[in-house]
Amino acid sequence: MPVWLREHRWWQTASAVYLSLPVRCLRVTAANIFCTDRYLKVSIPPFLFEAILYAPIDDINSTAKIGNGMIFFTLYKKETAMWDSLTLANANKEKLQYLRENAVLKAHEKAKEETEAKKVTKQEHKKYALEATMKLEETERKRIEDLKEKERQKVTKELELWTKQQDAAEKHNRVQKEGELHQEVEQLKEKKKEKIKKTRIPNEGTSETRIKATKGRGSYSMFSENLKEEQLPAPRSTATIKINFTSRVFPTALRESRVAEEEEWLRKQAEARRTISDDLSELEDLKEEEKNPDWLKDKGNKMFATGNYLAAVNAYNLAVRLNNKLPLLYLNRAACHLKLRNLHKAIEDSSKALELLTPPVPDNENARIKAYVRRGTAFCQLELYAEGLQDYEAALKIDPKNKNIEKDAEKIRHLIQGTTQDS
Amino acid sequence: AAGLDRPQVVSHAQQALNYTLFDCKWVPRSARLLCLGSTARGSGLLQLYELRGGRLALLREIEKAKPLKCGTFGATSLQQRYFATGDFGGNLNIWNLEAPEIPVYSVKGHKEIINSIDGVGGLGIGEGAPEIVTGSRDGTVKVWDPRQKDTPVANMEPVQGESKRDCWTVAFGNAYNQEERVVCAGYDNGDIKLFDLKTMSLQWETNIKNGVCSVEFDRKDVNMNKLVATSLEGKFHVFDMRTQHPTKGFASVSEKAQKSTIWQVRHLPQNRDVFMTSGGAGSLHLWKYEYPSQRSKKDSEGAEMGVAGSLSLLQNVTLSTQPISSLDWSPDKKGLCVCGAFDQTVRVLIVTKLNKV
Numbered sequence: 001m002p003v004w005l006r007e008h009r010w011w012q013t014a015s016a017v018y019l020s021l022p023v024r025c026l027r028v029t030a031a032n033i034f035c036t037d038r039y040l041k042v043s044i045p046p047f048l049f050e051a052i053l054y055a056p057i058d059d060i061n062s063t064a065k066i067g068n069g070m071i072f073f074t075l076y077k078k079e080t081a082m083w084d085s086l087t088l089a090n091a092n093k094e095k096l097q098y099l100r101e102n103a104v105l106k107a108h109e110k111a112k113e114e115t116e117a118k119k120v121t122k123q124e125h126k127k128y129a130l131e132a133t134m135k136l137e138e139t140e141r142k143r144i145e146d147l148k149e150k151e152r153q154k155v156t157k158e159l160e161l162w163t164k165q166q167d168a169a170e171k172h173n174r175v176q177k178e179g180e181l182h183q184e185v186e187q188l189k190e191k192k193k194e195k196i197k198k199t200r201i202p203n204e205g206t207s208e209t210r211i212k213a214t215k216g217r218g219s220y221s222m223f224s225e226n227l228k229e230e231q232l233p234a235p236r237s238t239a240t241i242k243i244n245f246t247s248r249v250f251p252t253a254l255r256e257s258r259v260a261e262e263e264e265w266l267r268k269q270a271e272a273r274r275t276i277s278d279d280l281s282e283l284e285d286l287k288e289e290e291k292n293p294d295w296l297k298d299k300g301n302k303m304f305a306t307g308n309y310l311a312a313v314n315a316y317n318l319a320v321r322l323n324n325k326l327p328l329l330y331l332n333r334a335a336c337h338l339k340l341r342n343l344h345k346a347i348e349d350s351s352k353a354l355e356l357l358t359p360p361v362p363d364n365e366n367a368r369i370k371a372y373v374r375r376g377t378a379f380c381q382l383e384l385y386a387e388g389l390q391d392y393e394a395a396l397k398i399d400p401k402n403k404n405i406e407k408d409a410e411k412i413r414h415l416i417q418g419t420t421q422d423s
Numbered sequence: 424a425a426g427l428d429r430p431q432v433v434s435h436a437q438q439a440l441n442y443t444l445f446d447c448k449w450v451p452r453s454a455r456l457l458c459l460g461s462t463a464r465g466s467g468l469l470q471l472y473e474l475r476g477g478r479l480a481l482l483r484e485i486e487k488a489k490p491l492k493c494g495t496f497g498a499t500s501l502q503q504r505y506f507a508t509g510d511f512g513g514n515l516n517i518w519n520l521e522a523p524e525i526p527v528y529s530v531k532g533h534k535e536i537i538n539s540i541d542g543v544g545g546l547g548i549g550e551g552a553p554e555i556v557t558g559s560r561d562g563t564v565k566v567w568d569p570r571q572k573d574t575p576v577a578n579m580e581p582v583q584g585e586s587k588r589d590c591w592t593v594a595f596g597n598a599y600n601q602e603e604r605v606v607c608a609g610y611d612n613g614d615i616k617l618f619d620l621k622t623m624s625l626q627w628e629t630n631i632k633n634g635v636c637s638v639e640f641d642r643k644d645v646n647m648n649k650l651v652a653t654s655l656e657g658k659f660h661v662f663d664m665r666t667q668h669p670t671k672g673f674a675s676v677s678e679k680a681q682k683s684t685i686w687q688v689r690h691l692p693q694n695r696d697v698f699m700t701s702g703g704a705g706s707l708h709l710w711k712y713e714y715p716s717q718r719s720k721k722d723s724e725g726a727e728m729g730v731a732g733s734l735s736l737l738q739n740v741t742l743s744t745q746p747i748s749s750l751d752w753s754p755d756k757k758g759l760c761v762c763g764a765f766d767q768t769v770r771v772l773i774v775t776k777l778n779k780v
Contacts, residue, residue, distance in 0.1 A: 155433055246630040
């Protein structure tokens with residue numbers, strides 16, 4: 001239950017009502033005062049003062065002064081009339097309630113309106129600022145444009161002048177040329193006349209002179225040509241220069257190459273050549289050349305060629321012990337195992353070779369094709385036709401033009417289809 | 424204001440064309456220009472325009488059987504003004520524009536398209552016989568003399584068995600007297616080769632890693648001074664050609680101006696240290712080369728080697744979204760230039776304030 005403050009005093013003029021409310025020892029702020037056009041409330045919990053005003057007031061302009069233990073209200077009346085009392089006398093509870101709610105609602109609405117109004121003004125201000133900056137930038141741009149335009153016009157005028165000069169020069173040249181030609185013709189005519197005068201021979205003579213004249217003209221032009229020819233050197237004596245193009249490890253231009261992969265491949269190769277595996281103690285009794293993986297590889301190749309597959313395998317084994325990073329060793333050993341029908345070993349070796357032949361670049365294409373084909377063959381001989389076909393197709397992808405691989409792939413396909421039909 | 428003191432590129436006139444434009448050249452001693460290219464139906468087209476009051480007026484149109492790729496006035500006299508063209512079929516033809524039905528000189532010079540052509544000895548510039556050089560996709564560079572039919576006077580071809588690389592650009596240089604002459608050729612694998620025609624030998628070669636789109640000497644008719652080579656991926660190199668080191672060759676400075684291919688470089692005829700590069704993104708860059716305080720110095724063994732200078736960008740402008748494939752300065756009016764782009768437009772531009780550069 002609030003404690004009602006009732007010790008208020010009021011007096012009025014025609015246009016305003018003055019209300020003084022003592023609030024001893026209480027801290028009052030603006031938040032404690034609530035006022036609408038018909039309702040006034042001061043709430044300082046637990047104290048409460050409310051008044052339902054006799055007539056509406058102008059709540060926007062009315063003021064409240066807080067100080068000296070008092071709140072002094074100056075309420076401007078909406079209609080100038082003398083009030084009978086400060087509050088409405090016959091206010092029953094319901095009306096009170098209604099009025100209170102109304103007042104609160106009104107206050108809310110007002111608050112909302114105010115915020116709306118604020119927003120609108122803010123927007124307008126922003127817009128104005130924006131327009132102002134735009135105008136400034138526009139003027140700046142225009143200024144530069146104008147300068148450029150002036151430049152352009154100046155330059156265009158100069159160009160016009162120049163083109164006119166060119167035209168005039170052309171015409172002048174043409175006229176001159178014609179004039180010169182005319183002069184030449186005149187000169188020749190005169191010469192002709194002179195010659196005719198000199199030789200008083202009848203018809204033959206005239207024909208002779210005519211011939212002479214043409215000859216004369218011919219020789220005249222030839223003479224001028226000779227002069228020109230002498231100024232220019234003769235055409236060069238024909239010769240050919242043979243050139244070479246810059247070789248690259250990979251014969252493609254930068255734009256075509258897949259440099260990163262190729263670099264990696266090169267690096268791997270270089271590393272592989274350098275690695276020397278362990279077990280050197282066991283191999284001390286071997287000759288120097290027998291410790292060289294490349295030499296061993298060559299030996300193995302030779303023995304493969306002569307058909308001595310077991311010996312070839314031995315050579316490759318030793319080479320692998322020395323350096324297990326060379327893909328070609330595994331590749332060749334796979335071929336030997338195929339011949340020896342050690343199919344599982346062949347598959348193993350081809351797989352290892354393929355592993356070492358990454359990244360796939362044009363340089364190791366051939367090796368990869370061989371690896372796939374050998375593994376495919378091994379699979380087929382083990383009657384694992386599906387895997388075999390996979391490998392053959394991989395080989396075909398690298399080199400689509402290889403007829404042998406194609407033929408073999410076809411054969412395997414038929415085989416697979418044949419077996420599926422049977423089962 | 425400081426920005427406006429630099430040379431400005433002003434667009435003066437432009438013309439939309441209905442064919443693919445490959446090359447455009449000014450007709451010497453006139454306000455006329457030639458455009459050549461390929462029509463949609465696969466024939467070659469040569470158009471003669473005249474600059475009249477801010478517009479280009481078409482004076483003549485000549486159609487030929489094969490699309491035309493490149494052309495030059497370099498080897499003709501000022502009176503005759505015959506135009507030499509290279510076409511897609513590898514034919515070199517020289518035309519008299521007054522009577523263009525039958526060429527003055529014709530030869531099937533190459534097996535594949537002639538990518539680039541240059542002429543020297545004409546137009547009253549330099550001395551010596553007029554000669555034309557063509558570079559083709561078949562990997563050969565051939566020098567022709569219009570007085571000698573059917574066979575070239577010099578042929579630079581790959582050694583037997585060598586896989587060929589496309590030759591993309593050729594240029595004459597060092598033609599300061601009757602005997603001296605060099606040809607510089609750029610290939611698609613980044614090779615630049617310099618051939619000395621007096622000794623008929625390869626004088627120098629280098630590789631700039633990216634395909635060479637355009638090479639040009641700053642002047643054809645002086646002791647070779649500078650060579651600019653432009654390439655793919657926005658890089659170009661300026662070589663100082665006055666001092667050749669026995670192993671290191673010529674000194675160079677390089678610049679990466681933009682991300683796209685630099686299609687052409689052209690030096691200003693009136694100032695050999697200013698040149699313009701045109702790019703694959705439709706842009707033009709105007710450069711100035713500054714010489715170093717000493718153009719050559721001795722290396723550790725006492726051999727002379729060149730010192731490259733520095734480049735400064737004077738201006739750049741973007742005119743189109745398509746590559747600007749051809750560019751030509753007018754030899755008669757300083758700053759006037761024409762450029763042709765793959766958006767089928769030929770543009771006439773004026774570069775201002777080149778006097779103050």
